[in-house]
Amino acid sequence: MLPSKISGELEVLSRNPLIAMQNPAIDKAAQLVREALTERKALIIVGNCWVDYSGRASSKLEPGERIVIFKEDGSVLVHRPTGYEPVNWQPPGCLFSVRAVSNTLQIRAIRRKPSESVKIFFDNVYEVCALNLVDNGAFSLYASEEDMQRAILSRPSLLEDGFEPITYEKKVESGFVDVYGVDKTGKFVVVEIKRKPAGRAAVLQLAKYVKAIRSMVNREVRGVLVAPDVAKGVQRLIVTLGLEFKALDPRKCALVLTKPETKRLVDFFEDTG
Amino acid sequence: MLPSKISGELEVLSRNPLIAMQNPAIDKAAQLVREALTERKALIIVGNCWVDYSGRASSKLEPGERIVIFKEDGSVLVHRPTGYEPVNWQPPGCLFSVRAVSNTLQIRAIRRKPSESVKIFFDNVYEVCALNLVDNGAFSLYASEEDMQRAILSRPSLLEDGFEPITYEKKVESGFVDVYGVDKTGKFVVVEIKRKPAGRAAVLQLAKYVKAIRSMVNREVRGVLVAPDVAKGVQRLIVTLGLEFKALDPRKCALVLTKPETKRLVDFFEDTG
DNA sequence: GAGTGGATTTCGCAT
DNA sequence: ATGCGAAGTCCACTC
Numbered sequence: 001m002l003p004s005k006i007s008g009e010l011e012v013l014s015r016n017p018l019i020a021m022q023n024p025a026i027d028k029a030a031q032l033v034r035e036a037l038t039e040r041k042a043l044i045i046v047g048n049c050w051v052d053y054s055g056r057a058s059s060k061l062e063p064g065e066r067i068v069i070f071k072e073d074g075s076v077l078v079h080r081p082t083g084y085e086p087v088n089w090q091p092p093g094c095l096f097s098v099r100a101v102s103n104t105l106q107i108r109a110i111r112r113k114p115s116e117s118v119k120i121f122f123d124n125v126y127e128v129c130a131l132n133l134v135d136n137g138a139f140s141l142y143a144s145e146e147d148m149q150r151a152i153l154s155r156p157s158l159l160e161d162g163f164e165p166i167t168y169e170k171k172v173e174s175g176f177v178d179v180y181g182v183d184k185t186g187k188f189v190v191v192e193i194k195r196k197p198a199g200r201a202a203v204l205q206l207a208k209y210v211k212a213i214r215s216m217v218n219r220e221v222r223g224v225l226v227a228p229d230v231a232k233g234v235q236r237l238i239v240t241l242g243l244e245f246k247a248l249d250p251r252k253c254a255l256v257l258t259k260p261e262t263k264r265l266v267d268f269f270e271d272t273g
Numbered sequence: 274m275l276p277s278k279i280s281g282e283l284e285v286l287s288r289n290p291l292i293a294m295q296n297p298a299i300d301k302a303a304q305l306v307r308e309a310l311t312e313r314k315a316l317i318i319v320g321n322c323w324v325d326y327s328g329r330a331s332s333k334l335e336p337g338e339r340i341v342i343f344k345e346d347g348s349v350l351v352h353r354p355t356g357y358e359p360v361n362w363q364p365p366g367c368l369f370s371v372r373a374v375s376n377t378l379q380i381r382a383i384r385r386k387p388s389e390s391v392k393i394f395f396d397n398v399y400e401v402c403a404l405n406l407v408d409n410g411a412f413s414l415y416a417s418e419e420d421m422q423r424a425i426l427s428r429p430s431l432l433e434d435g436f437e438p439i440t441y442e443k444k445v446e447s448g449f450v451d452v453y454g455v456d457k458t459g460k461f462v463v464v465e466i467k468r469k470p471a472g473r474a475a476v477l478q479l480a481k482y483v484k485a486i487r488s489m490v491n492r493e494v495r496g497v498l499v500a501p502d503v504a505k506g507v508q509r510l511i512v513t514l515g516l517e518f519k520a521l522d523p524r525k526c527a528l529v530l531t532k533p534e535t536k537r538l539v540d541f542f543e544d545t546g
Numbered sequence: 547g548a549g550t551g552g553a554t555t556t557c558g559c560a561t
Numbered sequence: 562a563t564g565c566g567a568a569g570t571c572c573a574c575t576c
Contacts, residue, residue, distance in 0.1 A: 009397075018319065018399040019337065022293055042315065042354045042476075044340065046291065046404060056554040057417035058468075058523075064408030065290060067317065067342065073355040081315045081406040082346040084364050084571065091357050091556075116554070124282075126291040129400055131319060133354040135337030144330035144569065195331075331571040357556060364571075386547095389569075417554070 019130040020033025029125045030100035034068070035106065036130035037096045043070040047105075047125035051078055051088045061087055068120060072095070072133075076109045076118060089130060090118045143250035145195045146259055148226065151253035152191065152206045156181065158253070159224065159246060163189060177209050178226075187220040197229035200237060207241045274320045292403040302398045303373035306380065309343070309403035316343040320378075320398035324351055324361045328389025334360055341393060343369070345406075349382045349391060363391045366463035416523035418451075418468045419500065425452055425464065431526070432497065432519060436462060450482050451499075460493040461486060467500035468523045473507055475500070480514045 021032060029045070032056035036043040051061040061078070066087070069077040076090040094109040094130045105122040143151065155186055156163040162184025179191035190213055192198075203225060212268035223243040230238065238245050282451040296307060302318070309316040318341045324334040334351070339360070340484040349363035367382040378395040416424065431525040435457025452464035461488055465471075465479035476498060483496035503511065503518055511518050 008373075011333075012397065018295065020293070020295055020400060022291065036404070042340065042353065044319075046317075050410065053554070057414055057420070059412065059414040059554080061412045062410030065404075065406035067315065067404070068406060069340065069352065069405075071352070071355050075355070075357050077352075079342065079350075080408050081404070082344050082348070082365065084348045084350070084362060085553095085555090088413055089357060089554080091554090114554085124285065126404075127293060127402055131321065131338075131340070131354070131399075133319075133338035135339060137323065137335030137337030137352050139332065139334045139360055141330055141332040141569080147330070235511075237438065266478030326569075332569080358568095358570090362569085364569095387569085414554080 013133055015134075017134075018130045021128045022126065024125055024128060026103050026105050026122070026125065027100045028089070029128050030098055030105050032128050032130055033105065034098040037098060037107075040072050040074075042072050042131040042133055044068070044127070044129040044131065045070075045122065045125060046127040047122045049078075049120055049122045052119045053088050053117070056114055063123075065126075070107075070109075074109075074111075077169070078118075078120065088118055090116065094118075094199065108224050143253040145178075145193055145197065145250075147194050148195055148248065148250055148253045152179055152193070152226070152248075153166075158248060159189075159191065159226065177213070180213075183222065187222050188217060189222045191223055191226055194225070194227035197226065197231045198225050198227035198245075199231045199232060200234055202227070203234055203237050203241065203243065208244055210243070230272075275466045288405055288407075290407075294398065294401045297398055297401060299376050299378050299398065300373045302395070303371055303378050304402050305401050305403055306378065307371040309437070310371060310380075313345050313347075315404040315406055316402070317341070317400070317402040318343075318395065318398060319400040320395045322351075322393055323421070324360050324394070325392045326390070329387055332361065334358055336396075338399075345380075347382075347384075349393075351391075351393065355544050361384050361393075363389065383501075416465055416526040418523075421466050421468055421521065421523055421526045422451055425466070425521075429454065429518075431521060432462075432464065432499065433457075443484065450486070453486075456495065461490060462495045462497055464497050464499055467498070469500065470502035470504050471498050471500040471507060471518075472504045472512060474517065476510050476514065478501045478506055479516055483516070 019032065021028065024032070033043060033045065048063055048065050049068065050063040053059040059180060062082070067079045069079070073090040073092040074094040077086040078088040090111060092111045094111045097108045099106045103123065105125060107120045108117060110117045152158050153165050156165055160183065163181055165179055165181035173186050177190055178193040181189050190206065190209050192202055192209065196204050206223045206225050206235050210221055214221045225238060225243060225245045226248045228247065228249045235245065292305065294301065298442065306316060306318065321336055321338050322341065323336040326332040337353070340352045342352070344365070346365040347367040348365040349367060350359040351361040357480045363382045363384060363467060367384045370381045372379045372449050376396065380393045381390060383390045425431050426438050429438055433456065436454055438452055438454040450463055451466040454462050456462050463479065463482050465475055465482065467475050479498050483494055487494045498511060498516060498518045499521045501520065501522050
């Protein structure tokens with residue numbers, strides 16, 4: 001048995017994850033492109049191209065140098081040198097046709113429902129990479145601050161037994177309260193949520209909100225800071241200002257959100273308890 | 274003066290749009306990556322990597338083979354071999370740091386407001402492309418069917434003078450009416466919109482809707498087919514069924530939508546008149 | 547700078 | 562299959 005690192009490298013050598021051409025002739029490029037698309041490989045083409053799209057809408061992209069990616073599932077991305085979003089694209093499930101006509105590489109990607117067509121024309125190809133990629137790595141995303149808020153609203157006992165949210169993001173002067181409610185003794189509770197160890201700023205903000213609410217209602221008002229932890233020295237400040245701290249791990253919130261939110265909030269740390 | 278095709282190729286040769294390395298050692302790859310990011314070039318890295326994200330939320334991506342793109346504007350895309358969307362990303366405006374530590378290429382992309390960090394680690398690089406891309410090609414998108422609908426609603430005179438929409442996408446049995454309203458003589462008008470030359474199916478659908486509406490109201494009901502053109506032989510069918518046709522170019526609709534829609538609906542055919 | 551609405555949204559889950 | 566809501570949405574525009 002070889003060490004996994006070594007065996008992995010051998011595997012990569014035998015699989016040959018990459019076939020690349022630099023500045024190929026159009027017909028050579030077309031050949032590699034056709035092969036890659038036929039074998040459902042991922043494919044990168046860099047070159048000077050123009051694009052016609054027709055389907056739900058229509059668009060035309062004049063010539064320029066771009067990065068075009070074809071994926072194993074039949075999706076297409078045309079990326080300009082700037083911007084997060086592709087300028088043209090096609091969702092997964094496309095059928096392709098490839099032609100080399102009068103020194104122009106033409107690739108058409110079509111799909112049904114809705115019926116859409118993207119045609120890409122290259123008159124200059126700088127690089128073609130046909131890729132045989134293996135990607136089984138798990139992706140896990142855990143709770144955002146907003147997720148923690150939803151978690152508390154959907155299960156108020158996360159904060160404390162008997163807590164009942166009244167409204168959330170209540171507007172006060174200079175901001176919004178994350179969560180706002182009443183505890184089991186009838187006192188108002190103002191909650192400030194942080195998904196990271198809370199610093200001084202979070203505490204001061206909470207104090208400000210508590211003060212604002214106190215000026216509006218004639219009842220006792222508690223201020224509770226919810227975060228996975230507090231930064232060093234902040235605990236003292238919390239006590240000094242008459243506030244409270246409740247530890248809550250954002251990963252735990254992720255597990256609580258079992259309704260539609262489950263989709264992206266998967267078990268990340270199984271050792272969370 | 275050289276022909277533009279030739280001069281363009283000379284320009285490409287002198288500019289050197291591509292520096293590529295296949296299966297480089299990690300430190301060599303790091304060198305090219307650092308250079309490309311420093312010079313604000315676009316950059317493609319294909320290899321085995323894992324990713325940590327922390328910011329609005331947090332995520333972890335276990336090792337696998339992916340395509341990673343860095344763009345001139347400081348945006349980052351991590352693409353798995355399938356799917357339209359990047360699994361991890363960073364919007365434009367990032368700052369980068371590159372390190373090669375114990376045979377691992379580490380790239381960090383951070384941005385402020387919101388404060389976010391994406392860390393990408395490669396232990397195996399199959400391909401690195403540093404790109405010097407020139408892309409000034411105009412992108413134009415013109416109206417979708419929905420845009421045409423909005424255009425008519427925002428300027429009913431596109432259909433005819435005196436037309437007043439009542440509601441749109443009115444539900445009838447087996448479908449929705451695109452636009453529904455009253456003409457200047459008080460008759461009901463049912464509008465069916467197509468962004469391409471209308472075929473028999475569109476006409477028959479409109480006829481069905483007209484029939485459905487007639488069974489619901491005690492008033493005259495007109496059926497108007499709106500499209501840039503009608504397919505061959507369909508005009509007869511329209512007349513036979515007692516319907517009407519109104520020619521409307523989707524490109525014209527695009528120009529009508531001058532409110533927020535302007536952003537993507539630019540003048541595409543200046544010779545539209 | 548914050549807030550609002552659209553997108554060739556995409557994506558995932560519900561019915 | 563269709564519809565609904567969320568997204569690390571992104572993006573452009575308004576106040």
